[in-house]
Amino acid sequence: MFENYFSKRIKATPSSFIREILKVTQKPEIISFAGGLPNPISFPQEELKISMNRIADEFGAKIYQYSTTLGLDSLREYIVERYKKIWNMDITIDNVIITTGSQQALDLIGKVFINEGDKVMVESPSYLGLLQAFHLYDANFIQTKLNDDGLDIEELKKTIKNHKPKLAYLIPNFQNPTGLTYTLENRKKVFEVIKDENMILIQDDPYGELRFTDDDRIPYIGLNQTEKNIYLGSFSKIVTPGMRLGYVIANKEIIKMLETAKQASDLHSNIFGQYLISDYLYNNDLDKHIEKIKKLYKTQANAMVEAMKKYFPKNIKFTVPKGGMFTWVTLEEGKSSAKLFDKAIRKNVAFVPGNPFYVDTAKDVNTLRLNYTNANEKTITEGIKRLSEALLEI
Numbered sequence: 226m227f228e229n230y231f232s233k234r235i236k237a238t239p240s241s242f243i244r245e246i247l248k249v250t251q252k253p254e255i256i257s258f259a260g261g262l263p264n265p266i267s268f269p270q271e272e273l274k275i276s277m278n279r280i281a282d283e284f285g286a287k288i289y290q291y292s293t294t295l296g297l298d299s300l301r302e303y304i305v306e307r308y309k310k311i312w313n314m315d316i317t318i319d320n321v322i323i324t325t326g327s328q329q330a331l332d333l334i335g336k337v338f339i340n341e342g343d344k345v346m347v348e349s350p351s352y353l354g355l356l357q358a359f360h361l362y363d364a365n366f367i368q369t370k371l372n373d374d375g376l377d378i379e380e381l382k383k384t385i386k387n388h389k390p391k392l393a394y395l396i397p398n399f400q401n402p403t404g405l406t407y408t409l410e411n412r413k414k415v416f417e418v419i420k421d422e423n424m425i426l427i428q429d430d431p432y433g434e435l436r437f438t439d440d441d442r443i444p445y446i447g448l449n450q451t452e453k454n455i456y457l458g459s460f461s462k463i464v465t466p467g468m469r470l471g472y473v474i475a476n477k478e479i480i481k482m483l484e485t486a487k488q489a490s491d492l493h494s495n496i497f498g499q500y501l502i503s504d505y506l507y508n509n510d511l512d513k514h515i516e517k518i519k520k521l522y523k524t525q526a527n528a529m530v531e532a533m534k535k536y537f538p539k540n541i542k543f544t545v546p547k548g549g550m551f552t553w554v555t556l557e558e559g560k561s562s563a564k565l566f567d568k569a570i571r572k573n574v575a576f577v578p579g580n581p582f583y584v585d586t587a588k589d590v591n592t593l594r595l596n597y598t599n600a601n602e603k604t605i606t607e608g609i610k611r612l613s614e615a616l617l618e619i
């Protein structure tokens with residue numbers, strides 16, 4: 226009925242496949258490995274309740290009032306101190322803007338940088354929320370293959386030479402959807418290839434803190450410099466996603482533009498949530514809290530890996546996650562994960578077929594994403610058992 230009213234832009238943008246799938250997976254009998262939800266038992270509910278009372282007493286009306294676009298100074302200060310401590314980054318609060326989740330950061334970056342047809346390099350596969358966000362700005366995506374150790378260097382060289390992308394969007398730690406992490410060697414090679422290019426590198430890192438192994442954190446590509454690097458962070462996976470709080474760290478000139486774009490979007494992110502998270506962070510030990518989440522997710526990841534080893538046919542490959550929230554399964558060549566989805570739903574188990582993580586979403590693929598953070602070990606084992614039965618039917 227409104228076909229002639231809607232913009233070309235929105236008509237050309239597919240609705241989020243995952244949101245569509247989530248509608249199917251709401252039924253209680255379904256075991257869902259589809260969403261990307263943190264486990265609710267990881268939310269520090271008691272501590273947040275204390276913080277809620279404290280900010281109400283301490284700040285009164287301010288927590289309900291309009292506020293500044295860049296975000297609450299104390300929260301920006303916390304981020305600066307943390308990145309200085311961990312990464313030795315040379316930044317001040319002028320390098321930080323608070324956003325409504327890192328999803329908004331992606332939208333604002335699109336608004337600030339992308340003219341119609343501008344080339345953006347992304348991993349193959351990539352985060353579908355980014356593909357959707359940049360699609361709205363008519364980005365021209367160039368996908369570069371992801372291997373077990375990070376970006377395919379030969380493909381990267383070709384992409385750079387042939388396309389000269391304006392932006393690159395990478396998720397170097399426990400990537401969504403594959404769960405893969407770039408090795409230090411791969412990061413160094415990527416940097417060697419791109420360092421003299423006129424390209425801005427966006428590193429999106431909502432999962433980096435969720436490392437299950439005792440290995441040290443791996444520095445970002447470009448050794449944590451802010452010159453042509455944009456870093457995205459989020460409180461969604463380490464505190465709570467419902468507050469919708471994330472942030473961008475970048476050169477001041479870029480932050481200024483993001484501020485203008487954000488004014489037009491929402492004036493500022495929810496100030497109550499900013500006071501709340503800020504109070505929580507200053508009065509609790511975030512690292513100790515993250516340790517608890519990691520322990521929980523490691524157990525869940527192990528349960529999924531063990532079940533896949535036990536029940537899946539041997540020719541099916543999957544990533545063994547060392548952190549984050551996902552594993553990525555590759556079926557035999559020529560098999561369709563969309564077809565598997567139909568069979569699996571009938572057995573009351575759900576996942577995300579690989580299609581929406583590629584630029585060409587219409588193409589049938591043999592890959593799929595499984596999330597393990599939102600089911601207990603017993604349910605995970607049962608779900609994988611059901612999935613392995615579905616696998617026999619395709």
Ligand SMILES: Cc1ncc(COP(=O)(O)O)c(C=O)c1O
Nearest residue numbers: 261326327328352401459461471
């Ligand atoms: C790679 C990546 N970026 C960004 C987001 C958005 O996170 P949020 O807006 O909750 O910070 C997600 C969420 O799953 C993600 O996986």
